[in-house]
Amino acid sequence: MERALYSIKFFGLLFSLLFTISSVANEVNGNEAQNDERINTEGEIRDYIQHHIKDAHDFHLVSYTNDAGERVHVGFPLPVILVGENGITTFMSSEFHHDTNGEVVVEKNGSRFVNFHGKIYELENGAASMIFDAEHHPTNASRPLDLSITKSVFGILVIGLLMLWWFSSLARQYKNRRIPKGFGRVLEPLVIYVRDEIAKPNIGEKKYRKFTGYLMTVFFFIWILNLLGLTPLGFNVTGQIAVTAALAIFTLIIYTASGNRDYWMHMLWMPGVPILIRPVLAVIELVGAFIIKPFSLLVRLFANISAGHIIVMSLVAIMITLKAEITPVGSTALSFVLALFISVIEILVAFLQAYIFTMLSALFIGMAVAEHDHEHDSDGTPEHTDAEDVRADFI
Amino acid sequence: MEAMVPNLVGAGLIVIGAGIGLGKIGGSAMEAIARQPEATGKIQTAMIIIAALLEGLAFGALFLGK
Numbered sequence: 001m002e003r004a005l006y007s008i009k010f011f012g013l014l015f016s017l018l019f020t021i022s023s024v025a026n027e028v029n030g031n032e033a034q035n036d037e038r039i040n041t042e043g044e045i046r047d048y049i050q051h052h053i054k055d056a057h058d059f060h061l062v063s064y065t066n067d068a069g070e071r072v073h074v075g076f077p078l079p080v081i082l083v084g085e086n087g088i089t090t091f092m093s094s095e096f097h098h099d100t101n102g103e104v105v106v107e108k109n110g111s112r113f114v115n116f117h118g119k120i121y122e123l124e125n126g127a128a129s130m131i132f133d134a135e136h137h138p139t140n141a142s143r144p145l146d147l148s149i150t151k152s153v154f155g156i157l158v159i160g161l162l163m164l165w166w167f168s169s170l171a172r173q174y175k176n177r178r179i180p181k182g183f184g185r186v187l188e189p190l191v192i193y194v195r196d197e198i199a200k201p202n203i204g205e206k207k208y209r210k211f212t213g214y215l216m217t218v219f220f221f222i223w224i225l226n227l228l229g230l231t232p233l234g235f236n237v238t239g240q241i242a243v244t245a246a247l248a249i250f251t252l253i254i255y256t257a258s259g260n261r262d263y264w265m266h267m268l269w270m271p272g273v274p275i276l277i278r279p280v281l282a283v284i285e286l287v288g289a290f291i292i293k294p295f296s297l298l299v300r301l302f303a304n305i306s307a308g309h310i311i312v313m314s315l316v317a318i319m320i321t322l323k324a325e326i327t328p329v330g331s332t333a334l335s336f337v338l339a340l341f342i343s344v345i346e347i348l349v350a351f352l353q354a355y356i357f358t359m360l361s362a363l364f365i366g367m368a369v370a371e372h373d374h375e376h377d378s379d380g381t382p383e384h385t386d387a388e389d390v391r392a393d394f395i
Numbered sequence: 396m397e398a399m400v401p402n403l404v405g406a407g408l409i410v411i412g413a414g415i416g417l418g419k420i421g422g423s424a425m426e427a428i429a430r431q432p433e434a435t436g437k438i439q440t441a442m443i444i445i446a447a448l449l450e451g452l453a454f455g456a457l458f459l460g461k
Contacts, residue, residue: 201440296451303454356447363444 045317052313053306054118055152055240057093059233073098078154084122084144086110093148102130102138113144120146155237159224163217194219194358202362207369211362214254218247219358226305226350230312230343238353239305241298248298251361252290259368293364297357304353308346315339406457413453420445 051060060075077094089109096104102116105123112123114130121130121141130138149157170184170191180188194216199208225237237243265271267285270278318335326334424442428435 197440296448296455299454299458300447300451303458304450352443356443359440359444360447 041320045314045320049310049313049317051118052234053236053239053309055150055236056118057096057115057120057148057150058098059151060098061232061234063098078151079149080113080120081147081149082113082120082122082144083147084109084111084113089113089144105129111144114141116141119143120148151235152237152240152243155225155228155235156243159221159228159237163220163224167220190220191216198355198358198362202359202366203369204366204371211254211258211365214250215358215362218250218361219354222247222301222357223351223354226354227347229305229309230346230350236305236309238301239309241302244298244301247301247357248294251297251364252294254361255364255368256289258365260371262370262372263368293360297360301353301357304349308342308349311342312339312346315342409453409456413449416449417446420449 057080058075058077060073062074064072066072075098077092080089080091080093082089086109089111091106091108093115095106096115100115100117102114102121104114106113114121114123116130116138120143121138122144123130124140124142131140133139166183166187170180170187173180173184179185195208195212198219199212199215203211222238225235228235229238259267267289268282270281270285273281315335315338318338319332322331322334325331420442424438427438431438
């Protein structure tokens, strides 16, 4: 109970902190004034969704045009860390004043930086602004090594520290109690679920312990970040292809490194099939193990989460786009019902995608460490030609 | 816009194919559960894995065709 209260207090503190910063960071941006021309609603919605799906250097909660015709952005900045030609440079992203068109130039440490479409470029000496060639590639600016704490990095750090705290305190409790107290009681059934329903049946009784730590980390990491993406803070961490690719590469490294003799044998020189087919099968197996398996893992998670975010935001946008056709009240009610419905489904998807990623990782690891209880002859004909035995070999 | 038409038709074909596949998986799983309700857990796990593999393929095709 106490632990749960601490968690609630911590979240309360975090959120109040975020909103205090965000209210301080109200930013008035005069050069985007759009008071005269009619705002292109559809284009703005599309831009907003695109902007949300991508990673960003600051949290952008709301932006609106005030009575004086100025564009007001509400959000809070994050630190920018760059390794450019003049060494490491750090500043807060608020210095760009929410500009993503490469217009505001920040001079720091002898270098000049601009933010163009969410990516930071370093201008060459003497260049006043960015110049583009026919293919919209900048000709007088290069990209420094960007180690900034972006939105996704911030989310990963927060969740990483929270998980470290939750699970280490859960593990400590088992030293002197049989059942955990507080928030650990929420985590314990999930931990046991991952161990008994995912790790054990797919990897096998003997070897599952070694891999359960990784599977559990991946499961909770993906699940919590998926849920974080459903809050209105604008996180889209598991919808970043770089994040999912990193997770898939971890799985690839683990199942490749732990593959036993049988696994490599079955991949490179499949027993029990005619000798001419073996090289063909080896190519197929190699492509499957090193390209298709990790690629399907990373694309599935990325596409599911991104698609979910786009759908939720499009349904919210119905409120604005259908205002003229079915009255403001009607469009708001319609978008509320649809967005609520899809949000509830997204909660399910958040769990399901974490489950599937963990499940398939366990399955791939299980394939790599599976032991076959009979030896193959060197010429490929199995010792026992029992049909059951041959079949068991392929399953 | 016109250059995008083949891509959009391809996306539609992918979704039709994936829909047929998912329908078959779901239908067979339902039948299997109705025949053997005590094996529900195992059938569901297998169903989700196959559905996930199919989904990965469909998303991969959509992703490459984008």
